[in-house]
Amino acid sequence: MQPPVLQPPVLQPIASERAPYNGLTKAEQTLPSSAYWDADNYQRDLDAIWYKDWLLVCREADLAQPLAFRTFRIGTQEVVVLRDDTGVLRAFHNTCRHRGSQLCQESEGRLKARLITCPYHAWSYSLRGDLVRVPSKSLPDGFDKADHPLYRVALSVWRGFVFVNLAEDAAGSAQAAFDPASGDLCNWPLETLVSGHVLRKVMNCNWKIFWENFNECLHCPGVHKDLSRLVPIYGRGLMGRHDDPEWARHADNDAPEFSGGLRDGAQTWSSDGQAHGPVFAGLTPAEHAAGQTYATSLPSMFIVGHVDYVRSVRLVPLGPEQTELTAEWLFAPDALAATDIDNIITFGTQVLEEDAAICEVNQKGLRSMRHQAGVLMPEEYDLHRFHNWVRDRHQAAL
Ligand code: FES
Ligand SMILES: [Fe+2]
Structure with missing residues (x-):
């Protein structure tokens, strides 16, 4: 389909x-x-709406400090939102590129290092999402770390509120997603x-x-x-x-x-x-x-x-x-x-x-x-x- x-x-x-x-x-x-x-209808809601739109996750103040993170579940999807060491907010699917393990297991916290390290086999990602460390003794031919960054999720801040959008081709912004027929809190x-x-x-x-x-x-x-x-x-x-x-x-x-x-x-x-x-x-x-x-x-x-x-x-x-x-x-x-x-x-x-x-x-x-x-x-x-x-x-x- x-x-x-x-x-x-x-x-x-x-x-x-x-x-x-x-x-x-x-x-x-x-x-x-x-x-x-109906379960099929629900799946269509997720695919056509929840996985396409800008969604509120939290306030910027909830991630005030560098290395602060929160995880959010949306339907069947899990997203980790963090503030990196340069102060930039970033969002990723909470999934490792090796064999798909969950990365962050807590709902919120502070990363202990400037890395996201998978709890399974310890692949490590920079806070920009790049794969930087693979503990295997050698790397196989045809494998390039640059091809395996975390799955990035679009993020948009509207007046102190943090929104994410799971669409790979997410367009627009959180601001543009407000119903123009509703009020204006400017x-x-x-x-x-x-x-x-x-x-x-x-x-x-x-x-x-x-x-x-x-x-x-x-x-x-x-x-x-x-x-x-x-x-x-x-x-x-x-x-x-x-x-x-x-x-x-x-x-x-x-x-x-x-x-x-x-x-x-x-x-x-x-x-x-x-x-x-x-x-x-x-x-x-x-x-x-x-x-x-x-x-x-x-x-x-x-x-x-x-x-x-x-x-x-x-x-x-x-x-x-x-x-x-x-x-x-x-x-x-x-x-x-x-x-x-x-x-x-x-x-x-x-x-x-x-x-x-x-x-x-x-x-x-x-x-x-x-x-x-x-x-x-x-x-x-x-x-x-x-x-x-x-x-x-x-x-x-x-
Ligand atoms: S699944 Fe993450 S390192 Fe293996
Ligand atoms: Fe009511």
């Missing part, structure tokens, strides 16, 4: 997005239910933020289920009671002003249930709605009023900017029905030193746990032999856009 052609890495807009009313006007089918549990000082908390969670659902849930708020009134109180428009099952077919009647109404901002008196996503520490200086009045600004890069991550902190969420598929989520809360260094962040962490964790739990419930129902596909409601226009993006990648096989 021919490998799928590399598609542009961004979501394609759908017509309704440009119209004043966002909602779908005709019934659209979901992906077939087998897309969420007024948030992302590069200088520091980690306040990390949440890791394995969810028993296909990775697409998480994104579908992310792309609609129909579930918000029932699933996110506290969040719906904080963001009143979510309590109406909507994500934004133009999701309401009657939006024009309320076009001048800036009450949060119509505008999408936070409830009166609230500043940020936290248990009491209050900012905990100084707010970022460079935000516009609109960004303050919005309460949350999202930037997304399918398939691996989104970031949401609030007035006083930022939260990133990274996904990685572990299997057809298992996805690992890593959420990280990022703060200005002085805010973190001076602020009690419990209110923020508790609230964000609650929302993520609510989403993870309902995603698992969704996954459980998809095995029904009678359920071939579902149907979308108008508010699920972004979900339809996501489905079309997946269909494009699968060459319309779904």
Whole structure:
């Protein structure tokens, strides 16, 4: 079978997005239910999407020191990302060129020398990936060390976040892979933020289920009671002003249930709605009023900017029905030193746990032999856009 052609890495807009009313006007089918549990479908997701796109792995600060490394699993693949002795970040398949042994066995650490040495027969590679030492007493004819460097993986840094791309012909950059229809976090000082908390969670659902849930708020009134109180428009099952077919009647109404901002008196996503520490200086009045600004890069991550902190969420598929989520809360260094962040962490964790739990419930129902596909409601226009993006990648096989 021919490998799928590399598609542009961004979501394609759908017509309704440009119209004043966002909602779908005709019934659209979901992906077939087998897309969420079938092993062949999962392999196609890996080949056509996860092994072709720019994927978030960590923050630059996680590899601050020379010789620091981390390993990451993406589907069936393992990648080692390291900072070399000259300060350059590099990524390789975590596989030796001799007989394919795993190279780095720990999930993170610091190399003991300026070499990566295979634990099996001690082939050694420079931190640039060149094979520099083979312990055999002699080398056979036709063998040249220069022909056996580590398998290199493309790496791109976007504003302090490290991305890799497993495609041998990886093109573009992490920056170009962001959905242009999502928000712009250029007024948030992302590069200088520091980690306040990390949440890791394995969810028993296909990775697409998480994104579908992310792309609609129909579930918000029932699933996110506290969040719906904080963001009143979510309590109406909507994500934004133009999701309401009657939006024009309320076009001048800036009450949060119509505008999408936070409830009166609230500043940020936290248990009491209050900012905990100084707010970022460079935000516009609109960004303050919005309460949350999202930037997304399918398939691996989104970031949401609030007035006083930022939260990133990274996904990685572990299997057809298992996805690992890593959420990280990022703060200005002085805010973190001076602020009690419990209110923020508790609230964000609650929302993520609510989403993870309902995603698992969704996954459980998809095995029904009678359920071939579902149907979308108008508010699920972004979900339809996501489905079309997946269909494009699968060459319309779904
Ligand atoms: S497999 Fe790595 S040195 Fe043999
Ligand atoms: Fe949700």
